[in-house]
Amino acid sequence: MQPSSRLKIGYLWQSDQSEMDKHLATNLHVQAVVQRLQAHEHTVRMVAIPDGKYKWSDDLKNWRTARLGASFEKPWFPPLESAVRRLQSTLHLPYINLFDSQRYAEACMSSLIGFDVLYERYWMMNYGGAFASRRLGIPLVLEVNGDIYEEYAQLGIKLSPPQWLAIDQVNRFIFHNAAHVIAVSEPLRQRLIKRWRLPEAKISTVHNGADLSLFVAPEIPANLPAFLRFLEEEPTTP
Template structure:
């Protein structure tokens, strides 16, 4: 089976769990004899893509504005009508509207046919929405250049690309929802992002949700038929190698870690307020917040106001060996998210031998029975749970042992088999 897959990031160039999940999914599919052509806006050349073929959209020459096929024009018009922020334009005007200053105009070799390449910056900068639409334009050309059985698009950033590829190729589309705008923004949603998500789910032939929590959001807040949405949980890759014997610890105190984007969704303020409650009673704790995000500076100031900065450490975004070091130092891992569609980092903590506390407002709590679970905003319950895991060895040891067994059974190869089965069902229904 051949799959054309669209994503926005791929390790090691990631900003969070989306890229990690994409790598895991492609690995799991490869183990089930599924060949994946994975497209990103910008490839860097050092991605570990041994089991898949990675394509950089920046390298793809597409027809110059005004030369799109009829199917692509129809798809463009669909997005223009349904997206409330993008103006109502003709396909030609829409393409011109999307053209960046850094687009490179050329001609097809040996002809005078005009084409252009978009020099994607990738990432999540101020031109994000523009690049999402440019990526969609490029996707139609990629779909016309390759043979495949099905299209798979990850998160709203790639949904327009998936729809354009579907229209250009006539092949079925699966969209994979790793987070919704309600998770990221609460009730203060960006309507342009919401509408992009909704149109992607409506046009898809099947929707994959990373948890039952997310599935219910898709059904009730995006009004997608329940039969069209399937839950397939994320997994975690096995440790690359056995952890090195622990050396001298950085801190003599019990260490509690938070690993994730420092944004509203992840509940960083609750973690800091919990730390303050514990430290008022017991100075034998250190707290680490590993991550970056729009609330980072506000959280540093919040810790200072609570007078806990001497026991609180902000590391910025970590990955690789630096992240492994934080986990090796941790006695407790906490994920206090307000709304977390899944959450791979608790699985990584369990894999590293750290007992975890997770929010009841998370998808990962559906697959982790041996974790302490609290409401993300309940700082009293969170403080009690942290103290219990840090001070009572029997409880900590039991959770480490049993949660490790759970995580060992949650493998990408197994989830890849579930996704392949879903592909087969979608293709069979599409043909019939």
């Protein structure tokens, strides 16, 4: 990939709470990051699930329906999904969010062809971005805003051992697939390194997920991690 000061960034938010007109803390943070990136003259396209529908937008106001692949076009997919979900419910198998992540990956693949980098707001059971990154051959950067494992423990949320095993496997795939990880604090960075046995160079710390003042600086500072800097090198496609 050739060095470029202007990038085409796919912002991934695999969430059905992504209606940008709702003034929630998460929404406001996402909106601020996208707007500052655009102010820095990067092209940013968000793929999200507002109103439960897979869509993309270049301005967070006007949304277009993303084309899905096998999950929509193949007649065998809905019966397969129904059968697996029934089996999962009957046998009390762990939840792994496979079909929703597959659909989200398809939405990303049809909407982000030719983009330079994927930038994803992490959630522990969402891995459509990882699927899309592999299939498109585009590096993925994760923004991790908190330690969900610690939050569950503090809130007393109890999950079965098989469910935790499934979560561990999904997260190992997510973190090892990512080209770079952004943590919002140094303690969180250290926990992620230890928990997932990741190289220290793979994780950077940027407070609050994005130091927004850096995105509009005349030059990219040396400590601005991941998607604005590592692409200037020849990245290894995950």
